[in-house]
Amino acid sequence: MTSAHSANAAAGDAVSLADATSTRRRGIDVVFRVALAFSVGVALITLGALLIDVFLQGRPRLNTELLTNMPSNRPAKAGIQSAIFGSLWCVGITALVSLPIGVGTAVYLEHYARRDRWYVRLTELNIQNLAGVPSVVFGILGLAFIAREPLSWGFTVGTGAMVLTILVLPTVIIASREAIRAVPPSLVDGALALGATRWQAIWRQVLPSALPGIATGSILSVSRALGESAPLLLLGALTFVTFNPTGLDSGYTVLPLLIFKYASDAKAELHVVAAAAIVVLLAMLLLLNSTAIVLRNHFEKRRS
C-alpha cells in the first residue's frame, strides 16, 4: 500500500486524495459535523424536555377551574383568573401605546432624520443600547419614577403597562424600521415626483406596504411583554390578587408573576398549579406568535 501510494502520489493520480492527511482531514470533518448536530440536539432536546416536563407536571390541574378560580395559597382552590386578566390588560395597553410611538420613531429615523446630525446618531445609539438593558433595570425605573415620586402611580396596572411599554419600545422601533426600510425607495421617489409631500408619500405608500412587516414585528415584540417577569417583581405584582383589574389604577398581578409565586411556594401542590399555569401562558404565547406568522405568510404570498 505504501509503495503504491507514493507511486500514485508521484503520478498525481486521483487515488492520492486518500492519503493520510486527507483521511485525517475528513475524519475531523465528520467529527465537526457530529458536533454541530449535537449543538442542534441540545437546543431541540432541551425544548422538548421542557415542554413535556411542564405539561406532565401541570396535567393534574389543567382544567377549567384553573382558569376560573382566583389565586390562592390553598392548593385545592388555587386558580389564575385575575392573572390572565391582568396580563391581558397590561399587554393590551402595552401594544396600544408602544405601537404608535415605535412606528412614529421608526418613520422619523428612516424618512426624516438626517444621519449626519449628532442628535440623530445619539438617538440611534440610544435605542440600540436600550434594547440591551437588562429588564430588571426597567423595573427599577418603574419603582423610582412611576410607582413612587414623581408620578406616584403606585403598584397598578398603569405602572406595570408603562414599564412594559418602555421595555418593548426599542424592539418595536427596530422591527418597524426594518419593515419600513424594506419598502422600495422608488415608491417614495415616485410619490414625491408627482408632487406629494413627504408625509403623504409615507402615509399612503410606505406605511400600507410596510404594515404586514410592522404588524409581525410588533406582535413578536409585544409577546415579550406577555412573558416578562423581572421588572414586575419590583412593581407589586407578586401577590395573590383575588379580583380582576377594573382600570388603570387597579391593583394587579400577571401570569408570569403568579407562576413565580406558585413555583417558589413551599407547598409542592402549588408547583403543580405553577406548571399548569405555564401551559396556559405558553398557549397564549403560541396563539399570539402564530397570528404573527400567519400574517407574515399571508402577506408574503400576496406580494410575490
Add this chain to the structure above:
Amino acid sequence: MPSPLELAEGSLLPSAGLRRRLLIERLVRASLAVVALLSVGITVAIVLSLLRPAIEFFAEIPLSEFFGGTTWAPLFVPPQFGVWPLVTGTLLIMVIAVAVAVPFGLGVAFYLNEYASSRVRRILKPVLEILAGIPTVVFGFFALYFVNPEIVQRFWPFGQVGTFSALAAGLMVGVMILPTMASLSEDAFSAVPGALRDGSLALGATRRETCTKVILPAAASGVMAATVLAFSRAIGETTIVLLAAGSNPQFTLDPGQGVQTMASFIGFAGIGDQPTGSTGYKTIFAVGTLLFLITFVLNMISVRVVKRYREVYE
C-alpha cells in the same frame, strides 16, 4: 434646505390646498421628532432614577466597605454591604451560561448555514424561535424542578447539591440565550460572500475547514458582537437565577451551590417592598447602577465591534 415645493411657493401663488399640506408636513415632522426623542428621555430617566439613590447609598456606605467586604446581607440587622458574593455569583452564572450559549449557538448557526438542507432549515428556524420565545419564568421553573433534581443533583461529582444551584440556573440561562446567539451568528455567516466559501471548497478544503478557517474569520465581527451580547444578557438575567439559584448570596465559585447575582438581588429586594429612603431601598439602586454600567459598556462594545469591522466585504 429649500425643497422643490418651497421653491414653487415662491414663484407661483400657492393654493390653499398646498399650504395646508405643507403645514401638515411641518406638524408631522415636528411631532415625529418629539416621539423619537422619547427614547432618549427614557435613558435619561433611567440614569436619573438610578443615580440619586445610588449616590445617597454611597454617602452612607463607604466604597471601602462595599468593595472590601465579603458578606452581602444588606437587609439584615445589622446590615453588611460587601458586594463580592454578588460579583462571584454573577461571574459564576455568566461563565456557565456563556459556555453553553456561545459554542452551541455557533454550532447551530454553522449547521443552519452550511450543512442543513433548505427543508431542514424551514423546520428548524421556527423551532428555535419558539425556544427564544419561552418566558424566563418557565426556564426558571424547569431549572428548579427538572434540571436541578434530575440532572445536577444526580451527576454533579463534587459534593452534595441542594435545592438551588448556580449550575442548573446557569445552564438554563445559557439555553435561553442560545437562540439569540445562533440567529445573530447565522446573520453574520450569511453576510459572508458566497465566493469565499466556493473558492475555499474549490481549492479542496473540507466543509469544516471552510467553516472554521474561512467563514468564521470573515464573520468575526458579527460573532464577537453576538458573544458580547450573550455576556450582557447572562449578567442581566433575573428570574431564572432567582428561582433556580435561590437568594442566598455566597462568596463561592462552586457551581453546586446556590448563589445570588446582582440582577437576582434586585429582584429579590424588590419583592420585599422596601420603604422609600431606607438603606435597603437605596441598595437596589446602587446594585442597579453597577448592573446598568456593566451592561451599558458591553452593549457599546458590541455596537462598536459591528460598526468598525462589518463592511470589509461590501
